[in-house]
Amino acid sequence: MESVALNLAVAFVKILVILGIVLGVGAYLTWVERKVAAHIQRRPGPMVVGWHGLLQPLADGLKLITKEDLFPRYGNRFLYNLAIVLALVPATLVFAVIPFGPEFEVFGYKIKPILTDVNVALLLVFGLGSLAVYAVALAGWASNSKYPLIGSMRKAGIIISYEVAITFAVMGPIILAGTLSTYQIVVNQIEQKLWYVWIQPVAFVVYMFSLLAETGRVPFDIQEAEAELVTGFTVEYGGMKFGIFPLVEWYIEVLSLSAIAVVLFFGGWSPLNIPFLGFVDPLFFLGPLSPFVWFLLKVTALFLFILWLHWTLPRYRIDQITEMAWKIMLPLALANIVFTAVIAPLIWK
Amino acid sequence: MEYIGFLMFFAVMIGIALVMISLNWLFGPKTPQEYEDYPYECGVPLYDKCAQTTFHQGYYLLGLLLLLFDIEAAFLFPWTVVYRWLGIFGFIEMFLFILILTYGLLYAWKKGALNWQFEREEF
Numbered sequence: 406m407e408s409v410a411l412n413l414a415v416a417f418v419k420i421l422v423i424l425g426i427v428l429g430v431g432a433y434l435t436w437v438e439r440k441v442a443a444h445i446q447r448r449p450g451p452m453v454v455g456w457h458g459l460l461q462p463l464a465d466g467l468k469l470i471t472k473e474d475l476f477p478r479y480g481n482r483f484l485y486n487l488a489i490v491l492a493l494v495p496a497t498l499v500f501a502v503i504p505f506g507p508e509f510e511v512f513g514y515k516i517k518p519i520l521t522d523v524n525v526a527l528l529l530v531f532g533l534g535s536l537a538v539y540a541v542a543l544a545g546w547a548s549n550s551k552y553p554l555i556g557s558m559r560k561a562g563i564i565i566s567y568e569v570a571i572t573f574a575v576m577g578p579i580i581l582a583g584t585l586s587t588y589q590i591v592v593n594q595i596e597q598k599l600w601y602v603w604i605q606p607v608a609f610v611v612y613m614f615s616l617l618a619e620t621g622r623v624p625f626d627i628q629e630a631e632a633e634l635v636t637g638f639t640v641e642y643g644g645m646k647f648g649i650f651p652l653v654e655w656y657i658e659v660l661s662l663s664a665i666a667v668v669l670f671f672g673g674w675s676p677l678n679i680p681f682l683g684f685v686d687p688l689f690f691l692g693p694l695s696p697f698v699w700f701l702l703k704v705t706a707l708f709l710f711i712l713w714l715h716w717t718l719p720r721y722r723i724d725q726i727t728e729m730a731w732k733i734m735l736p737l738a739l740a741n742i743v744f745t746a747v748i749a750p751l752i753w754k
Numbered sequence: 755m756e757y758i759g760f761l762m763f764f765a766v767m768i769g770i771a772l773v774m775i776s777l778n779w780l781f782g783p784k785t786p787q788e789y790e791d792y793p794y795e796c797g798v799p800l801y802d803k804c805a806q807t808t809f810h811q812g813y814y815l816l817g818l819l820l821l822l823f824d825i826e827a828a829f830l831f832p833w834t835v836v837y838r839w840l841g842i843f844g845f846i847e848m849f850l851f852i853l854i855l856t857y858g859l860l861y862a863w864k865k866g867a868l869n870w871q872f873e874r875e876e877f
Contacts, residue, residue, distance in 0.1 A: 416759035420766055428770075474778040478791045479803050490771040497767050501760050521760040528831065550793035551805045562813045565820040572827040579834040640794050644778035724870030727816060731868040735823070735859065739852055742830070746837065746845055753838060 411514070419520045423500045431656040432462045438655070438712055445716045465648075472644030477548050480641065484547035489642075489649050492540035495533040496653045499661040502526035504588045506674045506697040518697075519588055526587040527579065530665055531572055534619065537658070538564050541628075541638055544650070548641035556637025559723050560628035563618050566730035571615035573738035577601070577608040577745040578669040581752055587665070591673030597752060600678045602670040604748065607741045609670045611734050616666065616711070618726065620658045623715040627723050663707040667700065674700040812871035819862065826855050 436451065436458060443450025451458030476482060501520040508517045523529065538561050545557020578601045582590040594601060602609050618625040628637040639650045672678055674696035676686035688695045721729075793800060833840075833848050840847075862868055 413758070413762075416762055419759065420763050423763070424766070424770075470777050470781050471783075472778055473782045473784065473790070475791055477793045479793060479805075486775050489775055490768065493771045493774065494764070494767045498760070498763060501763050520763060521756050523756050523760075546806060548793070549805050551795060554805050554809060558809050558813050562816045565816055569820060569823045569827065572824065573830075576827075576830060576834045579831075580837050583835060583838040585831070585835055635794070644782060645774055646778060649774055724872075727812075728868060728870060731819065731859075732863065736856070739856055739859075742834075743849065743852060746848065749837065 415514075415516060416520065419518075423497075423520060427497050427500055427657055427660075431652055431660065432466065434656045434660070434708070435465065435652075436462050438715075441709065441712045442716045445713070469645045469648040474646075475641075475643045477550055477641040480549040481547045484543050485641075486646075488540050488544035488547060489646055491536060491543065492653045493649055495536040495540075496657045496661065499530050499533050499658075499665075502529055502587050503661065503664045504591055504668065504673060505700055509693060517588065522586060522588045524584065524586045524589075527575060527585045527590075527665075530587075530661075531568075531575075534571075534662075535568060537619065538568075540653075544642070545638040548638070550641050552634050552640045553638045556628045556634045556640070560621060560638060562723065563621075563625060563628065563726055563730075566727045567615040567618040567734070570611055570730050570734035570738055571619070573735065573742060574608045574611040574615065575669060576738075577605045577741050580742070580745045580749050581605075587668050587673075591668055591675065594672040595675050595684070598678070598683050599680055599752065600670065600672040600675075603678075603680045604752070605670060605741070605745065607737055607744075609666070611738050611741070612666055612670070614729075614734055616659070616662045617714065618730070620662065621654050622659065622711055624718045624720045625726055626720055627726060659708060659711055660704065663704050663711070664700075666707060667703040671703050810871070815867055815871060819867065822858065822862075823855075826851075 439461070440450045440458070451461040454460045454464045476485065502523065503519065504522070505518040508515055510516070541557050541560045541564065545553040545555075545560075548554070578590065579585060581597075581601055581604075582593040584590060584593065617623075621628055628634070634640075639647055642650065667673060676684045676688065676695065676699050678684055686695060686699075688698055691698055793805070795801075829851070830848070833844065837844050837848075
């Protein structure tokens with residue numbers, strides 16, 4: 406009985422930590438993005454609110470909260486609000502299966518820094534990822550206005566095209582690891598002394614393209630297309646209801662998919678890898694903290710890479726995006742599966 | 755038992771989402787004006803009140819393709835997990851499956867289903 410209560414308490418603490426990461430870091434990433442974008446364009450960015458604009462996210466949040474609650478008059482109020490729930494909840498739930506580091510001991514009690522270590526974790530990730538389509542489609546449909554409908558249709562088309570490419574792309578690492586559990590995939594990479602990116606570069610490229618497409622980042626942000634669609638499916642949303650969509654799309658989903666990419670291709674919390682020989686840890690002086698720092702560093706690097714792309718590239722047209730998904734990414738991913746199946750027995754030895 | 759944490763997280767997130775929805779209603783001003791909830795269309799009066807009538811048929815085709823290939827992905831996932839213990843039999847079996855899958859893709863390609871469906875403009 407006592408252990409059940411203890412388990413629940415541990416789960417509750419983990420949920421609080423994840424919420425802190427998702428909502429706190431997620432909100433502060435808006436500041437990071439604006440700073441990075443500003444420096445790419447050779448301007449200082451937010452400087453007024455706090456030191457170098459550090460309090461800017463709080464001011465933004467306050468502004469969003471104190472806006473009037475508007476609703477487009479011909480829309481469907483239930484679906485309009487349901488879209489927000491469907492956008493926020495699945496995107497955040499993905500963090501439940503992300504392993505932040507190896508198992509550690511507190512007062513003789515073993516704790517895995519992952520909320521639910523289940524053996525179908527990756528299926529859960531992509532199942533929840535697919536739910537994003539409903540949020541987008543409903544947001545445009547329930548607004549009953551033309552620009553949101555065009556934007557949501559574009560975005561839904563892009564998501565379902567790249568959904569196929571991304572599911573086939575992740576099968577390469579799964580074949581090598583022989584499991585769907587995110588925690589076990591990292592453990593297997595450490596045992597095989599191999600980051601899977603070294604023999605799965607094709608899968609990684611397809612995965613990154615799909616990541617950019619599913620999160621609506623440049624060069625795939627045709628559903629936003631400020632110049633023609635204003636902001637796509639969020640046109641009729643205001644205040645905090647509007648704020649949720651960019652927060653979920655641009656920050657929470659990018660963070661969770663980057664973390665999954667790190668788990669699948671970059672060995673999760675493991676330090677720098679020399680293929681088949683072992684690991685080199687320049688951060689050994691951090692002791693037991695080093696795995697967590699490595700995980701954080703890798704996710705940050707991927708996130709900054711995505712920001713870099715976002716603020717330097719032009720965008721594709723919708724027909725180019727979907728044709729690329731079906732004609733280039735899908736055949737590449739299929740070929741990669743066969744290639745992986747052939748060389749996998751060499752890796753297992 | 756492993757899913758208890760997941761369900762707790764789910765409940766907490768539903769609560770947070772509902773709070774997020776009601777924040778503006780709680781803290782925002784309530785000063786109704788005549789045209790504040792008018793659907794946005796470049797500032798001109800709406801041509802028709804309902805926008806839910808038309809959308810591009812290309813998206814419908816994308817949905818069909820997704821159904822075809824995502825179901826096949828569902829068949830491949832179990833194979834990827836146990837491939838290690840299946841040996842050469844598992845390889846040949848799945849190679850044939852992927853071959854058929856590729857054939858289906860080529861068929862859709864040849865039929866022009868992968869091309870974006872442009873609307874024909876008539877003058």
